[in-house]
Amino acid sequence: MHPQTLLALAGQQTDDCYNSIATPLYQTATFRFEDVGVTKGFDYTRSGNPTRHAFEKTLAELEGGAGAVALTSGMAAISTVLMLLESGAHVICSHDCYGGTERLFRVLEDQGKLEVSFVDLTHPGNLEGALRPDTRVVWVETPSNPLLRITDLRAVAAITDATDALLVVDNTFLSPLFQQPLALGADFVVYSTTKYINGHSDVVGGAVIARTEELDERIQFTANTHGTIAQPFDCWLALRGLKTLPVRLKQHEANAQAVAEFLGEHPAVKRVFYPGLASHEGHDLAVQQQSGFGGMVSFEVDREAVKGILRGTRVFALAESLGGVESLIEHPATMSHASMSEEQRAAAGITDGIIRLSVGIEHTGDLTADLEQALETAAIAA
Numbered sequence: 001m002h003p004q005t006l007l008a009l010a011g012q013q014t015d016d017c018y019n020s021i022a023t024p025l026y027q028t029a030t031f032r033f034e035d036v037g038v039t040k041g042f043d044y045t046r047s048g049n050p051t052r053h054a055f056e057k058t059l060a061e062l063e064g065g066a067g068a069v070a071l072t073s074g075m076a077a078i079s080t081v082l083m084l085l086e087s088g089a090h091v092i093c094s095h096d097c098y099g100g101t102e103r104l105f106r107v108l109e110d111q112g113k114l115e116v117s118f119v120d121l122t123h124p125g126n127l128e129g130a131l132r133p134d135t136r137v138v139w140v141e142t143p144s145n146p147l148l149r150i151t152d153l154r155a156v157a158a159i160t161d162a163t164d165a166l167l168v169v170d171n172t173f174l175s176p177l178f179q180q181p182l183a184l185g186a187d188f189v190v191y192s193t194t195k196y197i198n199g200h201s202d203v204v205g206g207a208v209i210a211r212t213e214e215l216d217e218r219i220q221f222t223a224n225t226h227g228t229i230a231q232p233f234d235c236w237l238a239l240r241g242l243k244t245l246p247v248r249l250k251q252h253e254a255n256a257q258a259v260a261e262f263l264g265e266h267p268a269v270k271r272v273f274y275p276g277l278a279s280h281e282g283h284d285l286a287v288q289q290q291s292g293f294g295g296m297v298s299f300e301v302d303r304e305a306v307k308g309i310l311r312g313t314r315v316f317a318l319a320e321s322l323g324g325v326e327s328l329i330e331h332p333a334t335m336s337h338a339s340m341s342e343e344q345r346a347a348a349g350i351t352d353g354i355i356r357l358s359v360g361i362e363h364t365g366d367l368t369a370d371l372e373q374a375l376e377t378a379a380i381a382a
């Protein structure tokens with residue numbers, strides 16, 4: 001089945017009582033036993049819940065994984081993967097990863113639980129230099145945040161395959177419809193389902209999808225043991241959101257391409273970062289390993305113009321997060337990536353003049369017109 005069909009039908013087989021088409025919401029903490037030692041498959045919601053299971057099963061099928069677990073947030077998904085590691089393990093992470101991921105790695109390092117190397121993985125050769133005998137995880141985000149750099153997942157997997165390190169890919173920016181990390185060699189895929197998967201800015205959630213049964217068993221055990229699992233209502237909303245992902249992504253991408261092209265021609269814009277532009281450094285690689293370019297666009301202006309632009313948009317709302325139906329604008333240096341030190345941001349190329357857009361599904365012309373008037377207002381003010 002194609003993803004569109006799989007998603008339209010997802011969760012339909014959950015109700016054996018009344019055959020409801022919509023997935024029932026089992027908002028229950030616990031389940032009555034049929035007899036001593038006999039259940040209908042579920043005993044307690046931390047260990048398993050039919051609504052959560054329907055969402056997880058859909059994610060695993062979409063991704064081609066052995067199994068999936070839904071967690072309480074994207075950060076909970078990342079934490080749960082890291083809980084698999086013995087203390088003191090060495091981890092290698094993309095140098096321009098999500099700000100919260102960078103903060104978590106640093107906290108765990110300060111607590112003596114992990115040793116972390118931040119490496120520019122867009123040149124896979126750098127990975128060989130950073131690998132150690134005790135490296136247990138290589139953590140990749142591609143496209144990266146906020147500069148949309150592309151990392152060659154096949155090349156990274158070819159290197160990690162020969163080691164004891166697991167390859168983990170945060171696929172939040174693309175979703176399983178635009179990139180399939182497991183097929184490219186990853187062991188785990190992690191998501192903030194808060195973003196494109198739920199897609200309506202009304203749930204914070206996360207997920208981990210495992211390549212093998214063995215890895216799935218370990219992550220399920222860890223999520224149940226540490227209690228990082230997602231709540232039934234959140235899974236119900238996220239599964240409902242996920243059903244329309246294919247149609248949403250089409251519009252996100254068409255709008256992002258138009259916005260990127262518009263910005264590329266605007267005199268006040270110094271640089272545009274969007275993998276769908278032929279001028280983007282990672283364009284050819286993105287064409288090879290992705291099936292879409294996504295809805296995230298970043299651009300650079302004079303730092304003096306930044307505030308005026310952020311204040312000037314009317315359709316793009318000034319807010320963190322991404323992947324919802326509505327367009328958002330934000331300033332990485334003071335918002336999404338504020339938890340990084342100045343040196344870290346400089347190393348990752350995140351200057352104060354960079355603005356990040358999550359391009360929504362509105363009418364294309366309304367979006368470009370909004371940016372045009374904001375850029376003009378900012379130029380007059382500056």
Ligand SMILES: *Cc1c(COP(=O)(O)O)cnc(C)c1O
Pocket residue numbers: 073074075076098100101141145170172173191192193194195204205206
């Ligand atoms: C938002 C985000 C996260 C964190 O997810 P939460 O749901 O906010 O905890 C992790 N990785 C990426 C790439 C993100 O965009």
